[in-house]
Amino acid sequence: MTAYLAHYLVMVGIYAILAVSLNLLIGYSGIFSLAHAAIYGIGAYASALAALKLGLGFWGGLVVAAGVGAFASALVAIPSLRVAGDYYVVASFGLRVVVLAVCMNWTDLTNGHAGRPGIPRPNVFGWVIDEPFEYVILSVAFAALTYAVCWRLTNSAFGRVLQAIRDDEIAAQAMGKNVMQVKIVVACISSALGAMAGSLYAHYITYINPSSFALHESIFIASLVILGGSERLAGPIVGAFVLLAIPEALKFLAIPDTVAAPLRQVIYGALLVAFMLLRPEGLLGRARAQVRDGR
């Protein structure tokens, strides 16, 4: 039972990193990105390949993952953010599709469908992490680090600028803020963190394959943010705890496997719709009459 709980906590940690970093975009900057699963996957693959092909350890893989993630994000953000925010949604959606195609088809690099096994365990100054409990510590530590980084970002002049951009971009420009630049920076940071989560995942499962980039993964991460509450930094963390518990709860009911997976998704879909109708600000958000986009 404890190994089971440990797995749950490790995944909560990883998803917390993903959700909190995505919230930088969705909640604080007003940029809705569907590409986070792609970034997650890029991080996982980059880290895995760095370990398998270049012989870099966990830490090297982490740095590579963050770098590649930030770069990919900038590549998409720079053209898309010049135009209306809606375009970014489509572009981020497209990025995910492209990343999936690359993973499936660039078989020399990624081994396609079959994925890559044999990723080494993380090695922290000689302490090899291979017990479930040790992973929990690693995962939680990184989640705390991510939270601290995001906290520093949002509770600062930079954070004020982000919120100003979200509330009224035109006014921010008139007051001398270089909105494009700020958005790109935030996208890169968010992606670097998300890619790190991917790296953690790769070294935890020690095996990766393209299934991590399903669209549903992107929507799942977004729902952690939205349902948990995008106004508070801690909202997505609560979202992670709750939403990851649902499949575990479902396991207690005797449902045939073929139905279990889509059923879980049906529940997610229904939850999303229900929350938008009944409590759009999420679990941790402040109930407030929403204001129509003044655009």
Place this chain on the structure above:
Amino acid sequence: MAAEAATQRAAGSTPILAVRGLARAFGGIRAVDECTFDVRPGLITGLIGPNGAGKTTVFNLITGFLKADRGSILLRGTELLGLPPHEVERRGVVRTFQHLRLWSKMTVLENVLLGCATPMGESVFSLFLRTAAVRAEDTRARERAMEVLEFFGLAGRRHQLAEDLAYPEQKLLSMARIFATDAPVMLLDEPASGLDGESLRRIVPLVRRLVAHGKTVLLIEHNMELIAELSDVVVFLHQGRVLAAGAPAAITRDPALTEIYFGV
């Protein structure tokens, strides 16, 4: 009297903002056409004209929100044409909006803080690596923000959300935040619209105090009396062209211009 003296003063000094031959068309319509006028330092210049004359378009062109087809906008000799809005602000021109555009979900203090200079706090690099310096900068910014709020009489409301303020105070806030930027040229888009009674009466001395602090003001207004009382120089715009520029008394009493203004 004071206005005429000011205009005489004006005749001598070089303009801080020189708009030359500005033009901008939308489809077939020439919203702004061969627009030329000066804004002299330390004076209040009023931009008036009938509806649709192109006044707000001129503001948008000067501040870079619209790209001009032709012309030149010189701020102390530096060309502003073609610069994006944030660069225009960096060079020294700020503006308010007719629809205010306050950051409604942020507090009064935060709205003004965004105008105070916090380059280190806004740089991710400095934020993580120079925490002491960032903290010092933040303290200075807050002090400055409080000064500005006191100046505008908003200090008591500093922790309220901008959307919770009464309209006259929201107008004050929109001026307060651009004042905090220290930019020498302030473009005010209808500062008095929507105000009446006490708050309307307070606009004139407030704008005069801005000038006393060394600012140059270019404002758009529909209220003829207000313009006449407040401005040192008036520029009359019609169908995108400058028809006349000079002392307010002369322009507001000119029968031909009044006819155009009221469309009689």
Place this chain on the structure above:
Amino acid sequence: MLGLPLALAVAGAIVAAAGSGLLIDRFIYQPLERRGALRTTLFIASLGLLILIENLLAIVFKPDPLRLEVGRLADAVRIGPVYLTWLHLVSVATAAFAYLGLMAFLKYSRWGQAMRAVSSSPEMARTVGIDLRRVHLLTYAVGSAISAPAGILLAMDVGADPYRGTTYVLLASVAVIMGGIGSIPGALLGALFLALLENLGVWKIASEWQSTISFGAFLIFIVLRPRGIFGRKIQSAEI
């Protein structure tokens, strides 16, 4: 499954699609809009619906791909040096019919004109007495109805499974953006352009990279001409 003749099945599909569109708009989108929901909220609700419906279909109908009986339509037809199947011809004919029908509807029918009025200015439309809610419902019904034949043709051509829809929606969105949002001729051109691009690309590049080609084209387009071919100039917000 039910063994009904094709014509009835097609009609049924169109009705089902239109009906779903109506229900979704009536019970989810319109209530959200009435509450002043943010655009993001609407978008997430639509994502939730996407997942919900896709997976419901998977549970009810099994997630394996479904291939419709095509019968005679698979026979080849020769036009000059090119070999096509009847199915291809039917697809093109359907598209032409849908396009022309829609354009005619928008131009000549009362409801179509009402839709255009609401699109250009909702406030004005309301003042001349147009019922915005009905027009909104109609728009969703018509849009959903038109997508039904596409689904059927796809099911005949490459097969269908509950999850395939998302890819096509992405392609459609890209086509709409490239053609210019708000322009139906633009959407048609955008779709043709995209289809040409993908298939020409396949000729030279391996077929797995098809989606990359579309996405790449999209990025290039938004850099060079964000408003698309026929779109209105993208105005920055009212200042």
